[in-house]
Each structure stands twice: as structure tokens, then as C-alpha cells.
Amino acid sequence: MNRPPLSSDYVEMRFGPRWTYISSVRRFVASFFMIGLADKERAEQISMAASELLENAVKYASEEEGYLKISIAKAANEVDVCVKNEAEEHHINTLRREFALIHAGEPEQVYLKKMEAAAMTEGQSRLGLIRIIYEAGARLRLDINESEVSIHAIFPLEQS
Amino acid sequence: MTNEPLAQLKVEGLTVTPRLGENALRVTVIGAVEMRDPGEVLTPYWTGLDEEARRRGIRRIELDVKDLNYMNSSGILTLVRWITRAKAHQAADAYQLVVYYDGNVTWQRTSIPTLAKLAPGVVVPTEING
Numbered sequence: 364m365n366r367p368p369l370s371s372d373y374v375e376m377r378f379g380p381r382w383t384y385i386s387s388v389r390r391f392v393a394s395f396f397m398i399g400l401a402d403k404e405r406a407e408q409i410s411m412a413a414s415e416l417l418e419n420a421v422k423y424a425s426e427e428e429g430y431l432k433i434s435i436a437k438a439a440n441e442v443d444v445c446v447k448n449e450a451e452e453h454h455i456n457t458l459r460r461e462f463a464l465i466h467a468g469e470p471e472q473v474y475l476k477k478m479e480a481a482a483m484t485e486g487q488s489r490l491g492l493i494r495i496i497y498e499a500g501a502r503l504r505l506d507i508n509e510s511e512v513s514i515h516a517i518f519p520l521e522q523s
Numbered sequence: 524m525t526n527e528p529l530a531q532l533k534v535e536g537l538t539v540t541p542r543l544g545e546n547a548l549r550v551t552v553i554g555a556v557e558m559r560d561p562g563e564v565l566t567p568y569w570t571g572l573d574e575e576a577r578r579r580g581i582r583r584i585e586l587d588v589k590d591l592n593y594m595n596s597s598g599i600l601t602l603v604r605w606i607t608r609a610k611a612h613q614a615a616d617a618y619q620l621v622v623y624y625d626g627n628v629t630w631q632r633t634s635i636p637t638l639a640k641l642a643p644g645v646v647v648p649t650e651i652n653g
Contacts, residue, residue, distance in 0.1 A: 386557045389593070407629035414557070415596055422559075475640060481600050482607040488600035498633040 372399040372437030380424040380431050380448070389414040392435065399437060405518065408499035409435065409442055412516040415491035416446035422487070423454040425510065437520075444501075444516040455507060458514075461492060462505050470497040529575060532568050534558075537591075541572060547583040548576050553590040556598030565601040573608055577616040584618055589625040589651060594634065602638055610642040619647060626650040 374395060378384055393410035400406055413433060420431045431448035450458070465473055474490070474497045481488050492514075495501050501516040529541035529548075537554040550572065556565070576584055588594075594602075609620055622639070624631035632650075639646040 382559045386555065386593075389557075404629050411593075411630060414593075418559075418595060418597075471637070471640075474637065478600075478603045478638075478641060479607070482603045488597045490596040490599060494596050494599070494634075498630070498637070 372396075372442075373435070375432065375434040377430050377432045380421040380429065382418075382421055385414055385417045385421065388417060388433065396435075396437075396442070400442075400520070405442075405520070408501070409444060409516075409518060412495045412499050412501055412518075413444050413446070415495055416444065416514055416516060419491055419514070420446050420448040420512075423450050423458075424448045425451045425454070440520050442518040442520060444518070445513055447511060447513040449510050450512045452510070455510070455512060458505065458512065459507075461489065462503070465493045465496060465503075473497075529572070532564065534564050539568065543579075543581075546581075547585050548572065548579075548581050549585045549587065551587045551590070555592050556594040556601075559597075561595070561598045562601050562604075565598065566604055569601060569605040570608065573605065576618050577612070580616075582618050583621060585621045585623065587623040588631060588635070589623055589628075591631070592628065593630060599634055599638070603641065606638060606642050606646055609645050617645070620645055621647045621649055623649050623651050626652045 374392070376388065389410045392413045393406050396406035396409050397403055413435065417431070417433060424431055429449050431446060433444070433446050435442065435444050467473065470493065474493045477490055477493055481490060492503060495516050496503060499516070499518070501518045504515040504517065506513040506515070529543065531541070532539040535558045537552070537556055540551045542549045542551070572584065606620065609618065622635050624635040626632045635648045639648040
């Protein structure tokens with residue numbers, strides 16, 4: 364089977380859902396894109412998004428022995444960070460609701476409201492996705508294929 | 524009232540050092556917050572600082588995060604809880620939370636001013652570059 368040629372700015376990693384790997388991946392992604400983009404701010408935004416998506420995937424991956432995959436591809440005018448994992452149906456439904464919620468208003472207002480709501484409740488922060496939109500300036504896309512969940516954080520790049 | 528030094532926190536790549544000055548409590552945070560549930564250690568720690576500051580009548584806490592190279596969203600939530608708590612204090616035992624951050628560190632430049640919007644009269648974001 365012929366695969367399309369990969370750009371030189373493409374990274375793909377596949378590993379078990381272990382929390383301790385996340386910080387290593389974040390630092391690697393930051394270094395890689397610091398070189399590839401020559402833009403420290405964008406590289407740190409991309410690595411933050413990768414880290415938040417991986418944290419979500421590890422928290423909600425369906426099997427301890429399963430794998431999650433992160434791929435980051437740079438095209439002419441955008442960088443696509445994609446984290447893919449298997450998830451239980453109730454987690455997928457939660458994710459769908461979360462996506463609807465974070466896209467239901469202006470990002471700063473949604474972020475502040477979610478912070479205020481999170482401060483009043485126990486448990487998970489659920490601030491990671493809206494943080495990627497508001498603080499990193501990415502747009503998010505959710506793809507679901509049966510029990511396989513892919514979340515893309517897409518960063519526009521300035522045309523040089 | 525006791526004047527014992529406040530305890531330092533050291534956990535998983537993170538060191539938080541509080542130091543009592545003449546008019547302020549200075550809290551330096553170094554490392555990274557990227558543990559799975561930072562709320563387990565940070566929320567009680569911030570609450571302890573909040574209570575101690577009020578007990579000692581401190582009106583200004585200076586939180587220095589310049590050398591905190593990363594904080595995940597669960598860590599951000601611990602600061603949200605602290606700010607929410609500080610915002611609720613009566614004027615008699617209220618304090619100002621001045622947060623020093625490095626504008627060259629992307630997460631700090633975006634997260635800290637956003638957190639300040641939760642309590643504009645209480646949190647003062649102060650950018651110090653380099």
C-alpha cells in the first residue's frame with residue numbers, strides 16, 4: 364500500500380496510557396517545534412495542547428493496557444495535534460457534551476465561567492479543552508468512530 | 524500569635540517556599556505542576572497560606588511563579604480555588620494577591636492575566652520579564 368509522503372514536520376508516538384510519559388512528550392514536542400517553526404510561543408502552545416489532550420486521554424482511556432496515539436503534522440498553513448484513544452460510551456457522551464459547552468460562547472467568557480463552576484465542585488477541572496482554545500488559540504475538532512475518539516487541536520500558522 | 528516559619532512544600536518536581544517579610548508574605552514557586560491530581564497537595568497548601576496570612580493580619584501575598592515552567596489545567600484549578608476563597612473574605616481580613624510572572628513564558632503570559640479576571644480587586648498580575 365502506498366502511503367502519502369510525510370512532511371519533515373511530522374511526529375507520531377504510540378504508548379500506553381501512563382501519566383508519567385506526558386511531561387516527556389510535552390518537552391519533546393516543544394523542542395521539536397521550536398526547531399521546526401522557529402517560533403517559541405507557537406511551540407509552547409502546541410506542546411501545552413498536546414499535554415492537555417494526553418492528560419484527558421490517560422484519564423478517560425478505556426483500558427489500562429490499551430494505547431493512545433499522538434500525531435502532530437505541519438501543513439502549509441496549520442499544525443494539527445491529534446490524540447487518539449479508545450473510550451467507554453459514557454466518557455464519549457461526556458466529551459460530546461463538553462464540546463458543545465465550550466463552543467457555546469465567546470472563549471474567554473466560557474473559560475471564566477468554567478473556572479468559577481469548577482471552583483465550586485469537587486473532582487476534575489475540565490478546563491483543559493477550553494484552555495487550548497482560549498490560551499493557545501487553537502480550534503478543536505472531535506472525531507468519533509465507534510469507541511475510538513480523536514481530538515484534534517488545529518493551530519493556524521502565519522503565512523511567511 | 525506564633526511567628527514560626529511557614530512550611531516549605533516539596534513534591535514531584537515542585538518546590539513552594541513561603542517567606543514572611545515585613546509587610547507581605549512572599550511565596551516562590553519553582554519547577555512544574557504536571558502531576559495527575561495537584562489539588563491533593565496544592566489546595567490544602569494554598570488554604571493553609573490563606574489561613575496563616577489572615578491569622579497574622581497580612582494584607583499582601585506575593586506569589587512568584589516566574590520559575591514555574593509549566594502548570595497543567597488541574598494546577599490552574601488550584602489557583603482558581605485559592606482566588607475564589609480570597610475573593611470571599613470580608614474587608615477586615617482581606618489581602619491582595621500579587622502574582623509575579625514572566626511574560627516570556629507562554630503559559631504564564633496567558634494563564635495569569637486570565638486568572639486575575641476572576642477577582643480584579645484581589646489579584647494583581649505583575650509581569651517581570653526574564
